[in-house]
Amino acid sequence: MKPRILLVNPPIYDFAAYDFWLKPYGLLRVGGRLTRHAELVLFDFMDRLVSDVPDPRSDSYGRGRFPEQRLAKPSSLRDIPRYWRRFGRNRDVFQTVLREQGPFDAVLIQTTLTYWYPGIVEVIENIRAICGSVPIVMGGVYATLCPDHAAGLGADLVIQANRTAALWDWFGIPEPPPAPPFWQGYDRLGCGVITLTKGCPFSCSYCASELLCGSFKTRPLEDCIRDLNQMIALGIQDIAFYDDALLYKPEQALIPFLHYVIDHKIHVRFHTPNALHGRFLSAELAQWMVRGGFKTFYLGYESRSEQWQQVTGDKVRTDEIAGAVEHLRSAGADPHNIVAYQIIGHPDSDIQQIEASMHFAHHLGMRIMLADFSPIPGTPDGDRCNTWIDMSEPLNHNKTAFPIRLFGADTVNRFKDLCRKMNASIG
Ligand code: SF4
Known part of the structure; x- marks a missing residue:
């Protein structure tokens, strides 16, 4: 049995x-x-x-x-x-x-x-x-x-x-072959999740991707398509990509996947809750994404400060974000669903220029989602936070707590109010 x-x-x-x-x-x-x-x-x-x-x-x-x-x-x-x-x-x-x-x-x-x-x-x-x-x-x-x-x-x-x-x-079993996720464990599903890749080519000083996933690799396309078809058979309409670097090497992963989606007239809504790399979001890729059914675009744009960008891993620069937004708009993406993730409460906040960064993203027409900094153990930035908190107690890694401890609640509230006002002005 x-x-x-x-x-x-x-x-x-x-x-x-x-x-x-x-x-x-x-x-x-x-x-x-x-x-x-x-x-x-x-x-x-x-x-x-x-x-x-x-x-x-x-x-x-x-x-x-x-x-x-x-x-x-x-x-x-x-x-x-x-x-x-x-x-x-x-x-x-x-x-x-x-x-x-x-x-x-x-x-x-x-x-x-x-x-x-x-x-x-x-x-x-x-x-x-x-x-x-x-x-x-x-x-x-x-x-x-x-x-x-x-x-x-x-x-x-x-x-x-x-x-x-x-x-x-x-x-006590041999390694089982790859298989689709156990979605059938749910009685009802509103959304599903997929990945085409694993890992990330960058090593940002605040991120655990490398510790968790190792180096970047793509999954076999046939496995990704099998997973997609299983979700479609279950009636799932909204699918979130959990990739850390979905847009990296798109000719090996995202483009063939979207080719399949478009060729087979698959109509689901794709979402990107893990930040997208503006650097890789070319005009061509934006066209593929919009045609393939992507509805929401969350772009990692933590700071407009070049110094901060360099110190933390150089994952994106300001001109690249501006280009990515332009490409998405030209491809027909809904501007209301182009969002900048901006980190708040980072240990190098003194060089981050958070407020100026918010104004810049707003000026590009992006919505802003403030991403509270969580000190992650084992990352360079997380380990530095021992200066402020006891990292051996994981509750202290809480992302609501750390920015408040660093800046004070009034400053955090002010940034959040500013964010709300900026987003409201976009409509
Ligand atoms: S680019 Fe994103 S996923 Fe990659 S290391 Fe940096 S924060 Fe992590």
């Missing part, structure tokens, strides 16, 4: 969270590869389209608010003047699944942001209370970046980055 395995995407404990095409993609991909070897049950605390979530409203592209409850702040974040919340489905729904759909032979837990570990603590507490000593495995971003901390949460196995071989060994 096949083992019965529970896959869990934990709830989020944070000051803020929003369903910006958020799916536990790593867990679903592992699940997809296990389907031949195991009977799988998925419990995604962040699934909004289930009957136990009241009012699961989404915008026209599938984004929406998570259910939330206000809670007392943890002691290490008491100085942050924001409300602390738990986002996601209620704990008792999970407890019912553990009681009624068990017993399970193993539980796999997805981990993401390091400072979201309280959600994992909650999940493990419930599993241990109801399922006793069932083996628990966790993998993902937090497990990779904070392995020692993760080891203290009570899982039986903590798997880092791409070391999935440890998982297959642990299950």
Whole structure:
């Protein structure tokens, strides 16, 4: 008989969270590869389209608010003047699944942001209370970046980055061939996720891409098309790319993929929540993207300061962003959906010229989304933050907390107000 395995995407404990095409993609991909070897049950605390979530409203592209409850702040974040919340489905729904759909032979837990570990603590507490000593495995971003901390949460196995071989060994099975993600674990899906590539050719000083993904590579086109077709068969209309460098070497990945989409008259809406590289967004590529169904364009443009750009990794320059915006507009992209991600609270804020950078992006007609800086352990910029905070406590990596600690709440509020006004003036 096949083992019965529970896959869990934990709830989020944070000051803020929003369903910006958020799916536990790593867990679903592992699940997809296990389907031949195991009977799988998925419990995604962040699934909004289930009957136990009241009012699961989404915008026209599938984004929406998570259910939330206000809670007392943890002691290490008491100085942050924001409300602390738990986002996601209620704990008792999970407890019912553990009681009624068990017993399970193993539980796999997805981990993401390091400072979201309280959600994992909650999940493990419930599993241990109801399922006793069932083996628990966790993998993902937090497990990779904070392995020692993760080891203290009570899982039986903590798997880092791409070391999935440890998982297959642990299950005692040969490495399963690539397979589509386990989307069939959901009753209903508003959006899906895909990647065409892995990794990034840059090494920005604030980013963990290299630690998590290694060097840049493309996925086989036939695997990407298989994943796309599976989502289409499930009726998914909005698909987010989780690539770190979707536009790099487009002749090897994005262009052949869009060729297929256009040739086969596939009509879905593509989105880019992970920042796009303005440097690679040529006039030709913009045409391909718009023709292929891309609807939202989030461009990484953290600063207009050349000095800041150079110091942090030189991923994009100002003239390149201006060119990318121009190419997108000429190709017919909706200007309201061309957005600049701009980092706020970076340790080198003194040379970043954040306000001037916001004005410049606004002048180009871009919407602005301020990306609060989170110090990521193991990155040069994250490790420098030991000067301000205790990096050994992952709650201190919280992206709402760090900019407030660096600038003060009044300054952060002023930047956010300015951002709101600029975006409102675009309409
Ligand atoms: S370009 Fe983007 S994904 Fe690549 S290292 Fe820099 S921030 Fe990370």
